[in-house]
Amino acid sequence: MKKILVFWFVLGALVACKKDNNDHPTPEQTVEPAAKVAGTYKLSSFHFINGANEVELEKLPVVESGKTVASGTVKFTKKADGKARMNVTLVIEGEGSIPVVEDLEIEVRESGKVFGLYADGERIGDADGDFIIFNISGKSESGDDLLLAFNAKK
Numbered sequence: 001m002k003k004i005l006v007f008w009f010v011l012g013a014l015v016a017c018k019k020d021n022n023d024h025p026t027p028e029q030t031v032e033p034a035a036k037v038a039g040t041y042k043l044s045s046f047h048f049i050n051g052a053n054e055v056e057l058e059k060l061p062v063v064e065s066g067k068t069v070a071s072g073t074v075k076f077t078k079k080a081d082g083k084a085r086m087n088v089t090l091v092i093e094g095e096g097s098i099p100v101v102e103d104l105e106i107e108v109r110e111s112g113k114v115f116g117l118y119a120d121g122e123r124i125g126d127a128d129g130d131f132i133i134f135n136i137s138g139k140s141e142s143g144d145d146l147l148l149a150f151n152a153k154k
Contacts, residue, residue, distance in 0.1 A: 033108040033115045034076075034084040037127040041152035043072035046090065048100065051144030069093040074132060074152045076106070083107050086117075088150070100148070130154045 046057040061071035072090040079085055088101040107118040108127070117125035117134065125134035135149040 032078070032082050033110050034078040034082055034106075036129045037108055037115055037117075037132075038076045038078040038084060039154055041074040041076075041132055041154050043074060043088075043090075043150055043152045045149075045151045046072060047147065047149040049145055049147040051140065051142075067093070072100075072150075072152075074134075074150070076127075079105075088148075 043057075043060045046055065046060060048055045057070060061068045063069070070090065070092050072088065075087045075089075077085045077087075084106045086101060086104045086106050087099070090098045090100055092098060104119060106124075109116045109118060111126075114126045114128045116123050117127060117132075119136070122136075124136040125132060127133075130153065132150075132152045134151075135147075137145070137147045137149075140146050
């Protein structure tokens, strides 16, 4: 009787073992940081200064009487070299689409839980794949203050 019980126990243990069908595991593919932030985002705030000209939209979209009068998008497109191309467009009622930034080359570097956005080696923003904080400032050739700052969400 003991031999039969041992037999059934061993047989049960063998049957319970599941064969691993993954004889040739493939290494996980790493996703480039630029691919993680690529996509279209909706502007949630926008601030632009060029000398005496200033546009500040603390909350976007701007809706008046149930109609959207101002909104905007940020589009990140991953390039083949691992970098990204950024386009920022405002849409203003009566003015149409206004390109603010066209084809700015951005390097995306992983920095902890977020990704740093760099242009010409200078950090100009952060992204996490769902949200962007962007802020760049400087001087124009004529010495005027320049500023472009925005927040955007996917």
